[in-house]
Amino acid sequence: xxxxxxxxFEKFVKEKGQGTVEYALILxxxxxxxxxxxxxxxxxxxxxxxxxxxxxAATDINAQYTAAKAGKVNQ
Numbered sequence: 001x002x003x004x005x006x007x008x009f010e011k012f013v014k015e016k017g018q019g020t021v022e023y024a025l026i027l028x029x030x031x032x033x034x035x036x037x038x039x040x041x042x043x044x045x046x047x048x049x050x051x052x053x054x055x056x057a058a059t060d061i062n063a064q065y066t067a068a069k070a071g072k073v074n075q
Contacts, residue, residue: 037043 037047
């Protein structure tokens with residue numbers, strides 16, 4: 001009986017340790033990706049370019065809307 005309890009306990013401890021290691025690996029990968037994105041190189045520049053493009057498009061749409069509202073549409 002004691003051996004069954006001991007085996008069940010060892011199995012639980014091993015699985016819990018494995019889950020902790022997996023969690024630590026995932027957390028490490030997320031940290032590496034976050035540092036890469038926040039550094040001067042990498043995805044940050046691409047995101048900034050896309051934000052600038054979206055801002056320019058929104059400004060252009062706003063200008064067209066304002067012109068159309070005033071009756072000055074260029075066609």
